[in-house]
Amino acid sequence: MDQTEETDAVNRDELIMQQQRQIEKEISDTIPLVSEEQPVDSLNNEYMGDDVYGSKVRDLAAKYRAIRRTRPDGNCFFRAFAYSYLEYLAGHKEDYDAFKELALKSKDKLVALGFPQFTLEDFHDTFMEVIEHVSPGENDKQELHKLFNAQGYSDYVVVYLRLITSGQVQEGADFYQNFIDGNCTIQEFRHQEVEPMYKESDHIHIIALCSALNVGVRVEYMDRGEGGQVKAHDFPEGTDPKVYLLYRPGHYDILYPN
């Protein structure tokens, strides 16, 4: 490859990346990080005349009173989880106190697992600040919503949950290795798929985060599959869910049970 071709190749990469950023910007300009509550049947707008989804939306609407959408930026699972769980904790003092204690101790645990203390602290401090702001005594019910739509806070919470998830995968490496496809080591998986922002989550992320924080999550799966009903899956199996999420291929939103 001569110099001109090389420069062309570089320019093409730059152009693709520019276009990618443009698309991301359009998404971020039109969709809030976390929306207000909306009726479940508002989902129908996306599936006009689609019988499969139409019947599943009806099924979902019978079980849940509302949905809260998250921005599809690859962080939706972590953002939806954090919002939903903190909202639950704001109404449950005992669980809130236990979680705050766990969150406080998590920093030393992650440092012991090899994360650099200096950069970790930044995220941990913000994470604790957010937890502090949504304590059960807090009167302003909009505080959580404001914080989660302020990119600085919202994204830092996502980063910290990613680090906790990565730490859990490291700690349980023997177990999680079974879920990772053959040509990727645990370390590679953590650095490539868990820690970086905007990388989408899979079952392994959900299982690891739920176990690290000791929280049950119910995910309602809605896809083109047969049966006319959404399928619920609890992580870890058999636990009492505190967080309810809707999964549609590639995306998680928050659900509110009846």
Add this chain to the structure above:
Amino acid sequence: MAGSALRRLMAEYRQLTLNPPEGIVAGPISEDNFFEWEALIAGPEGTCFEGGVFPAKLVFPPDYPLSPPKMKFTCEMFHPNIFADGRVCISILHAPGDDPMGYELSAERWSPVQSVEKILLSVVSMLAEPNDESGANVDAAIMWRDNREEFNKIARRIVRKTLGLPS
């Protein structure tokens, strides 16, 4: 968002000033703008870049450290992993998925817990051990592999140039 980036950059600057890694000086070009830094990197000992002091510029995005900075040498450089215009091309400056050079899966990538210090240390290693698999400068990569003597000669000339000595 830029608020958390600024806070982080100020903390990193403080850290780098208190505990500077050997052979590296870095900080904002002007205290009015923490999003543009200059770095001076000493050529690693025992390599063809030994003795040189290489200036580079780092530009940070508003969502730093969620996304990595860009780095560009501002002096003449001849190296397999540095583009002709000075841009540094190593895996730690890219998040996974953002992969112009097809880095190996195991290569160290950007994540929010990385830091300026980690980047600069990676650049020092890159100077000491070029990766001729991901060639940003194909001529330099070929010469590094096939004609090391000529490569070393060019490197020594660049070293003298960075010191303001006649070549």
